[in-house]
Amino acid sequence: MRTFPVCTMVLIDAGASEDFVEGEKKVVDANGDRVLLTRFEGKVYALHGKCTHQGADLGIAGKVTGRVLHCRMHGANWDIVTGDKLAHAGATDLKTFKVEESNGRVLVEM
Numbered sequence: 001m002r003t004f005p006v007c008t009m010v011l012i013d014a015g016a017s018e019d020f021v022e023g024e025k026k027v028v029d030a031n032g033d034r035v036l037l038t039r040f041e042g043k044v045y046a047l048h049g050k051c052t053h054q055g056a057d058l059g060i061a062g063k064v065t066g067r068v069l070h071c072r073m074h075g076a077n078w079d080i081v082t083g084d085k086l087a088h089a090g091a092t093d094l095k096t097f098k099v100e101e102s103n104g105r106v107l108v109e110m
Contacts, residue, residue, distance in 0.1 A: 014099075014106040020044050023066075027059030031110045035097060038064050038080060045080050046097040046108045052076070053091040069094075 012030040020026060020039045027036050027049050034049030036058050049058050056073040063070045069078045076088035083096040098109040
């Protein structure tokens with residue numbers, strides 16, 4: 001008999017849906033990760049909360065403008081929806097997390 005590792009996803013309750021305002025950011029610590037959440041065009045998105053260039057806390061150094069997350073430390077930019085790096089040679093894409101809203105709560109799949 002063969003056994004296979006099972007990947008167990010955990011849903012983290014990031015807060016009440018009403019607390020996620022369009023264009024503003026919120027950071028939560030979940031399973032040892034710093035996760036930045038923001039609402040864009042009515043949907044909440046979650047990304048890794050540390051800059052991939054030099055590790056700046058995007059909860060502090062990050063600024064959301066439309067669909068773009070900008071790190072004010074050295075100018076890196078990412079697409080909020082995909083996590084793709086838009087600018088800065090030293091940065092890489094940001095990890096994204098699946099988000100669902102249920103019963104007035106924002107849940108992040110980790």
